[in-house]
Amino acid sequence: MQKLIPAVDRVLKIIELLASEQGELSFTQLSSSLNIPKPSLSRLLSNLQQRGYVSHNPVTRKYQLTLKLLTLGDRLLDRLDLREKARASMQKLMEKSKETVELAILDDKEIVYIDKHESYESIRLVAHIGSRYSTLHPTAVGKVFLAYMSEEDFEYIIRERGLKQFTQNTITDAEKLKEELKEIRANGYAFDDQEVRLGVRRIAAPIFDHSKKIAGVIGIAGPTFRMRRGRKEELGRIVKRAAGEVSNKLGWERLENKT
Numbered sequence: 001m002q003k004l005i006p007a008v009d010r011v012l013k014i015i016e017l018l019a020s021e022q023g024e025l026s027f028t029q030l031s032s033s034l035n036i037p038k039p040s041l042s043r044l045l046s047n048l049q050q051r052g053y054v055s056h057n058p059v060t061r062k063y064q065l066t067l068k069l070l071t072l073g074d075r076l077l078d079r080l081d082l083r084e085k086a087r088a089s090m091q092k093l094m095e096k097s098k099e100t101v102e103l104a105i106l107d108d109k110e111i112v113y114i115d116k117h118e119s120y121e122s123i124r125l126v127a128h129i130g131s132r133y134s135t136l137h138p139t140a141v142g143k144v145f146l147a148y149m150s151e152e153d154f155e156y157i158i159r160e161r162g163l164k165q166f167t168q169n170t171i172t173d174a175e176k177l178k179e180e181l182k183e184i185r186a187n188g189y190a191f192d193d194q195e196v197r198l199g200v201r202r203i204a205a206p207i208f209d210h211s212k213k214i215a216g217v218i219g220i221a222g223p224t225f226r227m228r229r230g231r232k233e234e235l236g237r238i239v240k241r242a243a244g245e246v247s248n249k250l251g252w253e254r255l256e257n258k259t
Helices: 008-020 027-034 037-049 068-097 140-148 151-161 173-189 230-247
Strands: 055-056 063-064 098-108 110-117 190-193 199-208 213-223
Touching: 008 027, 008 037, 008 063, 008 213, 037 055, 055 068, 068 098, 068 110, 068 213, 098 140, 110 140, 140 173, 140 190, 140 199, 140 213, 190 230, 199 230, 213 230
Parallel strands: none
Antiparallel strands: 055 063, 098 110, 098 213, 190 199, 199 213
């Protein structure tokens, strides 16, 4: 078994102890229960307060957990809920397109694939659940996330990660990428024309939740000999339709339906 990092272990012990109590705990109670040196305990509690996980009552001089952990738990449940709500639409999309269907979320500004429905075709794209990618600009899935994120987050990603070229089709100019992101928002789906891997095309569309925020991205990936350029609009429509079905299950409603 790998050795635990003392500071991390102590933080988790503080959180677990506070979570096990109905009310608040004093510094003395925490110190005696956890056997953490007082200077270290004071420093860790201060850090947890600054990050919003623990609050300190100035009247009772006791500590308790905030609702931030509940928020994090809800986000995890939402993501698991997304997989459940997307499965039927993913299966239908795979059958209609004959291509591998991928479901992804954005975690810490990185793409994480959380589900897949692989094509029945002998030559197909193989997806791996749990795969994580920090590069967003060359893929259809990544471009959807870029299209709907804030300007501040977009600029941060471009500044910190750059626009690496993977093939001759990869967009490496920020202004050209911004123009494509405008088209994605207008069309409702993104197209990756061998921009990260030659011989492979992808089409992806955003999934929105009840608050109209992007909850994930659904897309298809396949070989260029089946996903021909001439099929872009046809495949774009069925991917967008699948994304809309999942969005509706998450409580999203088209503006034009509110009449």
